[in-house]
Amino acid sequence: MKRRDFFKNGMLGAAGLGILGASELEAKDKKGKKTVLSDRSKDQWTDMNGHQQKVPQRVKAKTFDVVVVGGGLAGICAAVASAREGVKTALVQDRSVLGGNASSEIRVLVNGVNHLVPDWIPEREIGIIEELLLQNRFQNPQESFPYWDHVLYDFVDREPHLELILNTQAIHAEMSGNNIKTAVCWQNTTETELHLSAKQFIDCSGDGLLAAKAGAEYRTGREASHEFNEKYAPKKADGWQMGTSILIHGKDYGKPMPYTPPSFAIPFTLEGSHPKRKVQSYTEGYWWCEVGSEFDIIEDQEEMRKKLMGYVHGIWDYIKNSGEYPDSANFALDWIGSVPGKRESRRFIGDHILSERDLVDHKHFEDAVAFGGWSLDEHNPGGLENMKEPPSYFHKQFSKVYEIPFRSLYSKNINNLMFSGRNISQTHIALSSTRVMATCALMGQATGTAASMCIKKKTSPRGIYQKYMNDLQDILLMNDAFIPNRPSNLKNDQFKKANKIIASSTGSGDVELLKDGWSRDLQKSTNHWMSKGLPAEVQCEWDEAVDLSSVIIKCDTNVKVNIMMRHVYKNKIYTDKVPPEMLKSLSLEARVNGKWVELGDVDNNQTRRICFEFDQIKTTGLRIKLKETYGADAAKLFEINALS
Template structure:
């Protein structure tokens, strides 16, 4: 007999994919009693071990210094530390452990919410049944976050929505919208001995499979595994909600038919020893409903990098279009248009029609062309953190999101920045941050150094160099030429560089280069200070770029079509590039400049914060360098196709601070505040139960993960 249990909380988050997890964690850390309801046995949605799509975002689409942090960054850095092989099984556990570790979260797995009860224009409660327990739960809250992906809560509550780019109405519900299809992936392994495969009778035969493959870039390989199989697509011409079972079965027919073709067609001899290690049973869904929110992000917003007063998070993945016909289509399997990092506003997260409901994930308010970029999981995760911050402010002010005033929106922005959300163009202006009010000094300041190594990068394809620009002048790069030639470059400027979408063009230059080793001078004339310069270098088979022995923060080079970045040997005179004053300039990561303090090579470098009068504080936050130009995936198969343009990390970033101590000065003596010995987070937070009073605070870096210098973006004190 079904038992009914009613549970009250301040906030209920429905959906335990990465957007829902980040929303719940963010709300719980803000002190909000939160319920997280998920209809599957594991958290993570498409990134979980049930579906196994790896998480990607702005950095994976060519944006430099753009890896997503915040609550997602906390999860990713823990994954990098505890799960360096990026095993998807352990990613499940990273998420579960983080949720169970928050005292303000109550988790309900295997619980499918199927009813939404409204009254007085608001949601009063949602109701769902937990599989196998025979319990019907009633969740009553002041506010709700719909992170279901399909926007089920919003749709049931009467919030208008789109299917494709059409507003859903009874009149057009029969029209076939063209959507992004669903996928089922498989993982393979080499058994080192012959393995037979007998296809199930329902799988498509080899003759039919042969009509589908090797067109539109759909090239079969016996080595493809994991997310290499993203193009196993179907369902874009179906209803991806009501017909999801049929879509899943059709995908199984297709996928097992493809594997049968690989194993038994005789065209892939290396497949003899390979076998399926895992195959998905749940389709990874790309698109269904999108809610018609207060503002819907457009393609023009993305391409023009529009800045919003209520900008709260960001995206940067390609506008990534797939044909609705999936494997049955004659079109290219995907068309990816690179974009620069762009901002999404809070207004994409709510509709005034239901004032106590927020949206997170792929169901937020975007037009379909913008959705092609904003749907990517890293961006969805950031939307969850932003939705929780919006809900927290509405709770504090006891108002609806549409009623928030300018100052309250700014408070949300500052709260997000404090929790390590990057919002393009926004800087720290938190009135509670004592670090902003201190004078800052350091044991030393690193000056950019050219230390040529014996390694080079041949310019056999289009390449680039990134340099931060703060004043008029010229940068020199060290080259090696096999004969007299010319270095042909195009100079671009951007707030954040993108190797595929370089920004605004400044100039075109041709620099003579003599045979042998040469310093080539590139003029930055015409560039605006406070920008990054991206130097595009045209292919030249007799030229090589000399690489540096040490990393200069904010300066890197690479090839246009590769994410494997290197350290160029450059000369650029800027005495303030790594100055300690960067710690309090308001930026906690690169944007229009490096914004980092870097010490010289020395034993135990330190920074000192001093106030004119004693201050009371209980918390110190350090914003560190995890190498924001390298992706940190949720999971990764044993191999991946080069088309992904993915470079895997090999251990913890050497420049990340590992161990540090904090002291405070009071009544003529230095006192111990805290010591951290095994930090692996980008944002290191140290908090004491009781506040202390101090005239000075000294932070000493005891150890990094490999670099001999200390590097810190920002210090906050509360």
């Protein structure tokens, strides 16, 4: 039987369940409610605790404001952003660990705007993703991937309005017109069918099964160049999608380590290969150990996994036993992936389809909510099965970041559905850049924030675009996102209205720049104030008393250096340390009734965005005392918000 015929004839494995609708798998529980998957009427269970005959009842229903599907970095940032706005949120992840491609199961680097030409300097992402990477620097200095899983778990678990649901896949959408009413999920560890109802859904799962089952429009494959005027697209549209990879980690054991390949290894050689496919390190694996598909890449996934398992051992056999790499003698495989890391499958259609031209022409979008700048990194069709071509074309390197519009992050035809990650509304060529995880995380923060606004404003994502776009952007900026060409303009920011701003000393920049709305230095402009040394103070004065309940300070974490786990630090744009520029210790005072009163004191700050919250006061002055950084001799600030 052919593979596709086998699939059509009703295979009910894990993949098969994903393509069946509720009508094909219906049962009823005791109350007569229709269920999917969970009919246990034939279960012959004798519970020896009381010798009772039982039938497992494993159907649960829960209600949330927002349900986020997919626990990669995009999903984490979406769920955390939503929960922090005070709405009841669920994060559904189909694995036992969070992180998706970044998890210990797959171990892809958290790339983003790692470098811009010609100087090869980063423009690093801030907001929730930076907060998460900084937490990893403090908690996981050993750069252990298994411990990184627990950093992610801690980051999510501590949010009071967020419920994490692991080992659970959303496999069906119950609809009410053009709205998703309930996500029907299967938790394999508890054999439980979960019905998760919500007003807003965000599919950050990559493959987007929930969105597909809801009827959201999507496409796969490569667009023809004429459709979006894309220089790097093929002349004729086809089905090719970038493939999946399996990574390995080698370790130097200080003594000769022989290697015998397993029976399933596929013989491999670089002889005759394109010269850009290289063995450069024995410790970080080979992203070009990849297999793509020109058909249904999701249906093909298990075949691709099997091939990759063989190829990855074939590559290591070639390194160890071909004689071409004698310096590998003391290296052995310390870790081998078994879960392929995916790059591409479904791309859902929104009100705007992001294209190559939008990126390379740096199109300005009034609804921009995120940015990117990874190169147009289109991997070749077929991967290792197309060895004559380079492993990736790297069509274009960017000299500055581009914008990602909100209209590409919600569904064109499902009213309460958004996306973040590689499944957003974009072309294949645009995906070749936006798919990296730090960029996807920025989208997640945007959609999570938008979902909370949908709840509060009682509207749809499209309604947010039509009526509340400025509000969404201002909330994102207040929470330390960065939007190119869009400064912060919070209506209730009293700091901008201060009559006088005074600094105890100035080493660079200007203290007046702290109210210009920009939270980082841009390529052609300075937007900071920095002291000459420490301790230092910044003080602002109002002629008339103002009401305040919070003060937000954006300090320096040096966004020109990457802080993701890399293990190999070859140059000045990567660090495995806590940024020395970041403020460690500071305090805040306010003048109330003519006397200075301390509002807060921080001795172990671990974030760029430092927020002091307090009961509302009337004040004519604020004083920020900057005491210590994590190593720098002076303190640099970018923005201060004083909110009523």
